[in-house]
Amino acid sequence: MKDNFKTNPEDFTRNRKQSFSGTILFMLNFLTRSLSIEIVNFLSFLKRKDIAQETFSKSAFVQARKKIKPEVFKHLNQRIIEEFYKDNSGVLRQFDNLRILAMDGSRLTLPFTKELEEIYGQTKNQTNTYIVQTKACVLYDLLNEICINGILSSIDTDERTQAKQLLEHCQANDLIIYDRGYPSFELIYEHYQKNLHFLMRMPLDFSQVVKDFVASGKTSQIVEIKPGQKKSFENKPYTKSSTLKIRLLRITLNSGGIEVLATSLLDSKHYGNEVFKELYFKRWKIETYYDELKNKLKIEEFSGYSNQSILQDFYSTLFVSNIQTLIENEINEEIEKESETKNIKYQYKINTTLSYGFMKDRILELFFTKNDMNDIINELKELFKKHLIPIRPDRKFERKIGKYRTRTKPIVTKNQKNSL
Template sequence: MKTKESALKILEILRGEIYSDKIIVDYRMNKADFSRTRKQPFGDMLLFMFNFLRKSLPIEIDNFVNFINLSKVSFKIQNFTKSAFVQKRRKINPDVFKHLSEIIIKNTYIPSNLSIKRFNGLRILAVDGSKITLPFTQELKLFFGESKNQYETSIVQAMSSVLYDVLNHLAIDSVLENIKTGERDLALKHKSHWKQNDLIIYDRGYPSYDFKYEHIKAGIDYLIRVKKNHSKLVSSFVGSKKRTQIVDIKPQEKHIFTGKEYDKNTKIRVRLVRVDLPNGEVEVLMTSLLDSQIYPASMFKELYFLRWGVETFYDELKNKLKVEFFTGYSKITIQQDFFCAIFISNLQSVIVNGLEEEMKVMNENTKLDYKINTNLSYGFLKNRILELLIKEAPLESVFKELENLFLRNTIPIRKNRNNKREVGKYNKRIRPRVLKNQKDAI
């Protein structure tokens, strides 16, 4: 199946699901909710929340109603007010957006979709956590917790974690929990989405014996960056100047074994890989990929660099999709907005991935390779996302219009660029939300 065919098929499935009776039964908060025909049905509520709600709600509602009523669909929207929306959204389970994302994932990773990118036959996933700043309310403070900013001022924040396919640009799973929840605990919440032939890449905050044991038990490969003083074995490896070495590790002496499936003598065989950076620094990677014939040491620098894709995803989420511009102050509103943003990101990736063949043709006669401008692509989706997902709208013509807009607005890929990282740069001042040369698109 070609990339564009896959994208159109996924959009057709989403269209059918959004207005189905089953989605109402499965994702309403109470059995009596949406049980009668109302002026704001379940599907219309979802459509409205998809449409990048970043301005004042009355303005967004006016824009939404006018767009729908002027479009070529049989139904019209009347009496859609801010009060009606606020009351109705309380009846929608935030997990509906995770469900819609799972539809995208399920229908992307199918045997007939030959466009799925892999690395040496492996699906390359990365996990990372990030703090999400929330409105300061007592409800949110009690549920998500609080922390302090650089001015020692209390702020309400949640901790998010995402399992992200860095080659296909899809968020496989996402969670939003209390700020005090550890990154390893959050990462293990993604276990139900692990698949055979997955390789999961982690940064330095994740290595522990128990964490690696969970992966080995599940038959899932991992690649983790570790500190040079992570253990005596790692320190010895760094001092040896070897490129790679296979070692056996055991739990630390102070490890608690209550309820564990292993004891103090249970060994895990891991491979250490040395990566020398251009600035003279040394990084150490720990992995379950033991076969040096299939996975030579020389490939790991490129492989670990792929983890940068999940960092880029968080940049999109916060600075382009503006996920922290929440549309309400309750726990359910925060969860709806967060998981809705993840769904929109996945939908955008489906459309961009569908243009892969066209991009290859465009890049044949250019000095540099080009890619879709992500920031502008979200701006072009405003309102058009409604036409993509309204069942009566002509899907192929809408997709074609977006295709032309995306392809006319590309940016060059400049490889091997290196901006020096300034540690502590923002300790004394407020961090900019967007880069100075990036204008808002939504």
């Protein structure tokens, strides 16, 4: 790994206070506070565990991290994902063994530096203050709650462009769910070319075909769509007269309104209309995943100010979240089995907020220990189980759009990082 993911061939060739592996593990340990405090706690942890490590300064760490490509965390993430899907009876799938994935984007606020402004672009928040933001997009397994991959792009990057990049990480016959910002002839064409299935929420005015379907009152119909006629077809793999078959579905909401979904699953006998409302609702899990990244893992509290640091923090956070999920899913299975033998009012699940807190330092033990790794995993399991929360079914809350529109994030200057 060191040879593949160090920035220059001469990096990490001499014995330094900061080793390649030590720097990576330090970056995995939720660096949301002042670096000086994080370093002291890191060294204290290693001392308690009788692990030899010379002291190092904040400057030494900053210089060491410059020598490591951010892609090392993408590589680590890919390794555990491959292991998870390989010969694992616990993997949840649906509809002829399809993986049910979702793709969605969200904005992340970055430190205001000239480098980041040039890469990602400048925008205004709700109070007309100029800020630097990036557009994040992740590919997420909804049933297994695993983040397969993610990317950061400039703020003006089209969502469909990001989606096409992440499709490279899908497998044949995956089913990907999208909200109404994604539908386009080109993206649907890409799915058919890669033998991928899709379920998309369509804007009601997407095309005349969709408008006619809404007016017809039908609940399901196979239609043909064409590309936008006013666009250039230069360097496109299709022509102005190309067509694609999709299936449109009318979904009646509890409020009485309607939505139109489009899918590549054309067989109405095998895939009945009734399954798609619930299936599309599963997309909400990718929204809660962003909530975890932003509010529980504090992904926007970056540990550095260079683009390299931003990418390192982003990819390492996706990796750590997957480690936590794998442990949590295993515990939830045990909890479900235990609940079957008990007469209890509610089912229970892990308190995700606390579980991330318990991972602090212990994730280091998982990699540093010379003993059985299962000892640390079992300790985590016991901690998770002591802090369960009930699952209250059919709870509904009115969505207040714009509730946080006037809320602004406090500006954290470089010499005022969190100390607690």
